[in-house]
Amino acid sequence: MIEGRKILGSVGLGILAVFVIVAVLAPYIAPYNPHQMSRPMEHPSSRHLLGTNDIGNDILSEIIYGTRVSLFIAFVVSAISMLVGTSLGLIAGYFDKLGFVIMRVVDIFLTIPRLPLIIVIAASMRPSIWNLIAIFLIFGWTMTARIIRSEVLTLRSRYYIDATKMIGGSDCYILWRHILPNVIPLVVVQFIMEAIHVIFTEAGLSFLGLGDPVARSWGMVLHYAFECPIIYVSDVWMWWMLPPGLCIVLTVLGLTFVGYALEETLDPKLKSPAYGRGL
Amino acid sequence: MTLLEISDLKTHFPTQSGIVRAVDTIDLSIRERETFGLIGETGCGKTVLGLTLMRLLHPTTTVEGTIRYRGKNLLTISEAEMRLIRGEEIAMILQNPTTSLNPVMRVGEQIAEAIRLHQGLRRRAAKEKAVEMLDSVRIPAASRRANEYPHEFSGGMKQRAMIAMGLACDPALIIADEPTKGLDVTIKAQITELIKETAKEKAMLLITHDLGVARALCDRIALMYAGELVEYAATEEIFENPLHPYTRGFLGSLPGNGLVPIPGMSPSLIDLPDGCRFHPRCSHAKAVCRKKHPELIEVEAGHFVRCFDA
Numbered sequence: 001m002i003e004g005r006k007i008l009g010s011v012g013l014g015i016l017a018v019f020v021i022v023a024v025l026a027p028y029i030a031p032y033n034p035h036q037m038s039r040p041m042e043h044p045s046s047r048h049l050l051g052t053n054d055i056g057n058d059i060l061s062e063i064i065y066g067t068r069v070s071l072f073i074a075f076v077v078s079a080i081s082m083l084v085g086t087s088l089g090l091i092a093g094y095f096d097k098l099g100f101v102i103m104r105v106v107d108i109f110l111t112i113p114r115l116p117l118i119i120v121i122a123a124s125m126r127p128s129i130w131n132l133i134a135i136f137l138i139f140g141w142t143m144t145a146r147i148i149r150s151e152v153l154t155l156r157s158r159y160y161i162d163a164t165k166m167i168g169g170s171d172c173y174i175l176w177r178h179i180l181p182n183v184i185p186l187v188v189v190q191f192i193m194e195a196i197h198v199i200f201t202e203a204g205l206s207f208l209g210l211g212d213p214v215a216r217s218w219g220m221v222l223h224y225a226f227e228c229p230i231i232y233v234s235d236v237w238m239w240w241m242l243p244p245g246l247c248i249v250l251t252v253l254g255l256t257f258v259g260y261a262l263e264e265t266l267d268p269k270l271k272s273p274a275y276g277r278g279l
Numbered sequence: 280m281t282l283l284e285i286s287d288l289k290t291h292f293p294t295q296s297g298i299v300r301a302v303d304t305i306d307l308s309i310r311e312r313e314t315f316g317l318i319g320e321t322g323c324g325k326t327v328l329g330l331t332l333m334r335l336l337h338p339t340t341t342v343e344g345t346i347r348y349r350g351k352n353l354l355t356i357s358e359a360e361m362r363l364i365r366g367e368e369i370a371m372i373l374q375n376p377t378t379s380l381n382p383v384m385r386v387g388e389q390i391a392e393a394i395r396l397h398q399g400l401r402r403r404a405a406k407e408k409a410v411e412m413l414d415s416v417r418i419p420a421a422s423r424r425a426n427e428y429p430h431e432f433s434g435g436m437k438q439r440a441m442i443a444m445g446l447a448c449d450p451a452l453i454i455a456d457e458p459t460k461g462l463d464v465t466i467k468a469q470i471t472e473l474i475k476e477t478a479k480e481k482a483m484l485l486i487t488h489d490l491g492v493a494r495a496l497c498d499r500i501a502l503m504y505a506g507e508l509v510e511y512a513a514t515e516e517i518f519e520n521p522l523h524p525y526t527r528g529f530l531g532s533l534p535g536n537g538l539v540p541i542p543g544m545s546p547s548l549i550d551l552p553d554g555c556r557f558h559p560r561c562s563h564a565k566a567v568c569r570k571k572h573p574e575l576i577e578v579e580a581g582h583f584v585r586c587f588d589a
Contacts, residue, residue, distance in 0.1 A: 159379040160389075165335055166373070167366030167393035167444065177392070181383050 009261020015254030019247070023068040032058035034065045034216065041236070050239040054228045062221050063244055069217035070251070073129055073202050077136040078194040084137075085144025086187050090175050092145060093152025102145065109142040118201065122210040129212045132205065136198050144190045151183050185262070192259035196252050203248050218244040282452060282482045283332070284308040288344035290324070290331045297549040301327040303506035305344075306575070309452065314483045316497035316514070318490065318529070320545050324506045325486045326374070329454045332484070333371050334361050348452070367397040370445040374457040376438035380429035386440050387413065387425025393447040412443040416473060435466035442473060452482045459492055471495055490533055494518060499581075502526050505546050505556040508575060512582035522578060522589040524561045555586070563588055 037056035044051045050059040092099035125131045206219025221244040231237040290302035301324040309315045319325050330336050346353040373379045390409035413421035416439040459467045501511035510523040521527045528541035543560040558568040575585045
């Protein structure tokens with residue numbers, strides 16, 4: 001069981017590492033500038049490994065640069081969401097009155113159907129990746145805040161919190177030194193969940209044409225592919241539609257594997273020496 | 280020299296079904312370097328008294344009276360001042376060693392915490408001091424053990440670590456709340472020995488229901504029943520010349536003294552009996568015991584009893 005998790009985790013990490021390297025090194029890896037135009041609708045060849053699209057952009061280069069956009073949005077949104085969600089969750093769990101206020105705000109956000117509202121907001125704003133990030137952030141922190149809060153509620157009644165009070169620890173000290181480290185595994189898992197959600201939703205929005213037309217993500221590549229009727233009647237879909245779709249699936253799969261493996265690694269009770277001793 | 284003086288202390292919890300009078304009008308004082316035993320059945324308010332001294336009760340609790348520690352009234356000073364006292368001046372050793380250590384923090388770090396909070400030492404220096412403390416509570420290979428997590432410690436070792444944490448800042452008063460609870464007999468003896476050693480230098484309030492431990496460690500013993508003190512005197516005096524029927528019952532329930540239980544249950548702290556709180560369980564109860572609440576009177580020098588018979 002543990003071994004299986006480790007293998008899956010390594011596979012996931014490997015997949016993610018490949019995408020991250022591709023994203024970072026995009027200008028060196030991509031054979032063309034994604035905006036450079038050559039002959040449109042070329043089939044795959046040694047010059048264009050995945051052919052060209054309807055306006056003559058190299059599709060492989062488009063996807064490589066798209067990795068940057070998709071991963072950047074997912075990372076920034078997840079990181080900021082975790083920062084905000086965890087801070088508010090810690091405060092909400094530890095201080096009753098503030099917690100009540102924060103949780104009612106969370107309630108409001110959670111009752112609003114997330115996807116339709118995101119679509120409405122995205123449609124009413126100028127499409128750009130910064131606007132997309134802002135839209136995802138509106139909702140990103142809420143679930144995390146709630147999950148962290150419920151964990152803090154149980155953590156704060158532990159005896160070691162009392163023990164820390166007894167040696168003169170202040171509330172802030174207890175939150176920072178004792179409660180935060182105990183919720184970090186949850187935060188990491190939430191980070192991954194949020195990244196998965198953002199990658200999917202961003203792809204969906206872009207697919208609907210609400211993404212940034214300049215910084216094209218994988219979803220945007222798909223959007224343009226579907227706008228071109230020819231993909232329905234020829235083999236073009238195999239190199240225009242399938243690769244970006246596979247990228248999305250693989251990234252999400254990689255994240256899921258890593259999340260699964262982390263569950264074990266982040267729990268010090270399962271760490272190897274004691275585990276081996278069977279304590 | 281009196282270190283801690285508690286007078287007229289009342290700790291009441293408001294609840295849906297009424298006011299729980301967990302600590303009701305307690306007067307006692309603890310001298311410097313004295314070990315004072317507080318004994319009573321489960322639920323008589325012993326732990327609440329300890330937490331009241333540390334001011335760590337839920338904010339809805341009402342606390343009245345005064346707790347004077349070296350001239351300062353602990354009930355009126357600010358929270359920030361109180362934090363400086365906790366750990367540095369008064370330390371409390373909790374009764375659940377297995378759950379009183381943070382599972383995701385190395386044991387050494389947790390002991391170093393107390394030192395860093397009060398003495399402003401750097402991480403490295405505090406860590407060294409923590410190892411010293413672990414060594415002083417006789418944890419073998421202390422420097423290696425300090426880097427381990429609580430789950431790698433046995434129950435007895437965790438309790439030693441908790442004692443090390445309590446002693447880390449060299450407090451003047453230690454409140455030990457059933458420090459031997461849940462430990463097996465041999466470990467209990469070791470921990471008792473350890474406490475005895477450390478207690479020599481410091482004042483201690485030992486909260487327990489283990490008379491054997493209390494007799495081995497304490498200079499004076501007080502018996503608590505239903506939120507109030509019913510008898511207190513020097514340890515030998517309590518064992519040789521117990522005056523209150525509750526004290527006698529408690530001693531009689533020891534395995535060596537016939538294992539005779541005290542009949543009945545301790546009363547609810549919400550609905551206390553009229554008159555003497557012990558009268559429903561007392562074999563010597565008279566008419567007056569049902570009507571009048573006895574005062575704590577000094578029958579001999581330093582021996583106080585709350586009973587009409589004494």
